[in-house]
Amino acid sequence: MPLQKLQFRPGIVNEITTLAGKGGWFDCDKVRFRFGYPEKIGGWAAVSYTQFLGTARSLWNWITLKSFNLLGVGTNLKFYIETGGAYYDVTPIRSTTPAGSVTFSAVIIAPFSSTITVTDSAHGCGTGDFVTFSGVGASGLGGNITEAILEQEYQVTVIDSSTYTIQARAVSPVGSPGAAVLSNASDSGNGGASVVAAYQINTGSDIYTVGVGWGAGPWSRSTWGSGFTTGIGQQLRLWSQRNYGEDLLFAPKNGPLYIWQPGAGTTPAFGTRGTLISGTDVPSEIGHMTISDSTRITICFGSSEYGAYGTADYDPMLIRWSAQEDYQDWTPSATNQAGSFRLSIGSEIITSVQARQEILVLTDAAIYSMQYLGPPFVWGFNLLADNISIAGPNAIITAGGATYWMGIDKFYAYGGRVETLPCSVRKYVFSDINLDQSYQFFAGTNEGFSEIWWYYCSAGSEVVDRYVIFNYLDQVWYFGTLGRTAWLDSPLRAFPQATTTGNILVAHEAAVDDGSTNPPSPITSYIQSSDFDIGEGNNYGFVWRMVPDISFNGSTTANPSFPEVKFTMRPRKNPGSAYTAASSPDVTAAQSYNTQHLYTVQEFTQLIYTRVRGRQMALRVESDSLGTQWQLGAPSMDIRADGRR
Numbered sequence: 001m002p003l004q005k006l007q008f009r010p011g012i013v014n015e016i017t018t019l020a021g022k023g024g025w026f027d028c029d030k031v032r033f034r035f036g037y038p039e040k041i042g043g044w045a046a047v048s049y050t051q052f053l054g055t056a057r058s059l060w061n062w063i064t065l066k067s068f069n070l071l072g073v074g075t076n077l078k079f080y081i082e083t084g085g086a087y088y089d090v091t092p093i094r095s096t097t098p099a100g101s102v103t104f105s106a107v108i109i110a111p112f113s114s115t116i117t118v119t120d121s122a123h124g125c126g127t128g129d130f131v132t133f134s135g136v137g138a139s140g141l142g143g144n145i146t147e148a149i150l151e152q153e154y155q156v157t158v159i160d161s162s163t164y165t166i167q168a169r170a171v172s173p174v175g176s177p178g179a180a181v182l183s184n185a186s187d188s189g190n191g192g193a194s195v196v197a198a199y200q201i202n203t204g205s206d207i208y209t210v211g212v213g214w215g216a217g218p219w220s221r222s223t224w225g226s227g228f229t230t231g232i233g234q235q236l237r238l239w240s241q242r243n244y245g246e247d248l249l250f251a252p253k254n255g256p257l258y259i260w261q262p263g264a265g266t267t268p269a270f271g272t273r274g275t276l277i278s279g280t281d282v283p284s285e286i287g288h289m290t291i292s293d294s295t296r297i298t299i300c301f302g303s304s305e306y307g308a309y310g311t312a313d314y315d316p317m318l319i320r321w322s323a324q325e326d327y328q329d330w331t332p333s334a335t336n337q338a339g340s341f342r343l344s345i346g347s348e349i350i351t352s353v354q355a356r357q358e359i360l361v362l363t364d365a366a367i368y369s370m371q372y373l374g375p376p377f378v379w380g381f382n383l384l385a386d387n388i389s390i391a392g393p394n395a396i397i398t399a400g401g402a403t404y405w406m407g408i409d410k411f412y413a414y415g416g417r418v419e420t421l422p423c424s425v426r427k428y429v430f431s432d433i434n435l436d437q438s439y440q441f442f443a444g445t446n447e448g449f450s451e452i453w454w455y456y457c458s459a460g461s462e463v464v465d466r467y468v469i470f471n472y473l474d475q476v477w478y479f480g481t482l483g484r485t486a487w488l489d490s491p492l493r494a495f496p497q498a499t500t501t502g503n504i505l506v507a508h509e510a511a512v513d514d515g516s517t518n519p520p521s522p523i524t525s526y527i528q529s530s531d532f533d534i535g536e537g538n539n540y541g542f543v544w545r546m547v548p549d550i551s552f553n554g555s556t557t558a559n560p561s562f563p564e565v566k567f568t569m570r571p572r573k574n575p576g577s578a579y580t581a582a583s584s585p586d587v588t589a590a591q592s593y594n595t596q597h598l599y600t601v602q603e604f605t606q607l608i609y610t611r612v613r614g615r616q617m618a619l620r621v622e623s624d625s626l627g628t629q630w631q632l633g634a635p636s637m638d639i640r641a642d643g644r645r
Contacts, residue, residue: 524624
């Protein structure tokens, strides 16, 4: 009997039963489709193994006038500028105390401790915030706790509105925490009358939480001593950032607007921090920020009203914009284009994205088109659709001339009109998803493969652990498991940049293996077909050999350790029955045949001799070895009739 070629449709379809989907693929992990055939996705390499502090939620890439390639990295604890694998802390300073208003005390009764109690009557900190001390004086606290030990950056643990503690540690290189330093009986005094504390902006949460008690409410909404006794939702720290020329404008969600300037020197001014933008009527609290590419107008989506800085109420549906070419002037007048507009449908503006000749603005219930009109109205707003949803501020992306986003129960697309995006894995995604953590979800493009990736949390996880991909060129879907916190596919860097749950920046498609570990680890990938008939009608079929048809182009494993994959044939009697195992083991050259119908295929494997019997069968191809890259072609099987039982 001639060999029968197996031709499967591209993409994963698991909205129907595995038998109804015959001729297609049903399940996969870390596999993509290229020209209709499955292959293992590219691996990733660490940009550097230096870890940043906090969970990154925002990446933005730009090049300065002196050709420095910079990446803004916003985490829940810090804001960094990255270049060449090094991170420079440019987190803005919230406040600096007058000299002498901060005092220290140490435990000087055995057993000694590294805990230093700091007193500042108006510190305004929350637990986890950062402070740096200066002006301590040569004596420090007079014993083990020296000037050099105190004049470092510390993360605080709040006791009350006027005191907090830090843990004294030895001076060490940046990026490596020093060992704890214990006080001794000679440690006394308060550190001198010249001590100055520089407090960085308040840190944020890395996941959505519900809290009570001290610090349960947002700082701009509550005061110390308010004593929350009911659960208050604390959204995670998100950032929006855009470059204004070679400068970077950035803002934490529900925070003010900051700027970092690289300076005019021969190297960027990494020693300077971001500074608060001051001017006339600059919003003191914004939800999301962008800069219009065509007009150079800075726009805030969700903003504090006009009024004295820091006192005006925040309106989550208000859009405000600055004068053209001036991010410091926000006061509307007859001589500029500053202004505002309040949307009507929804309760909060979730996000915005720049599309062709318009800015799309999404609330929690509608999508608007925002188009530049020029004076006197400046911007025009048109409702595109209502009764829509979006999972979170970062769950939207523009690619291939259209805009795509993840809702709370389906996907959407906009290319001139808003449409539901057909999805062949919708049930898989939305029946196992943690929408409480939806602000962690994010979208990213992988333009080299015409892909849009959405990362999200499965139902049992509070961190991102899954992804789903839409290939907008081939109109197919596939998915897998992977932990990432932010993604940026920038044309200014050779590969897409992403941050791992281990706080490492990696370049995707730059390797074959998982380069976030040192040394790299193998990537486990697989794909499994829907069931297809190997028998005719009520008869059984018997598969006795297969031609695998698989290539290993791009593999980095060298002889004699050949790259390899495993083929598993999974037969069963009927759709409702379990997949069956083989009745007897056998071993042949270059392949392993065991009770699971599993066969190892290497680069020069020509035939697999099998003993597979059933009415239907699913084919599974997987790899878990280091340095292996593969692409499946069209395998062929030799099948003969094998009776009715």
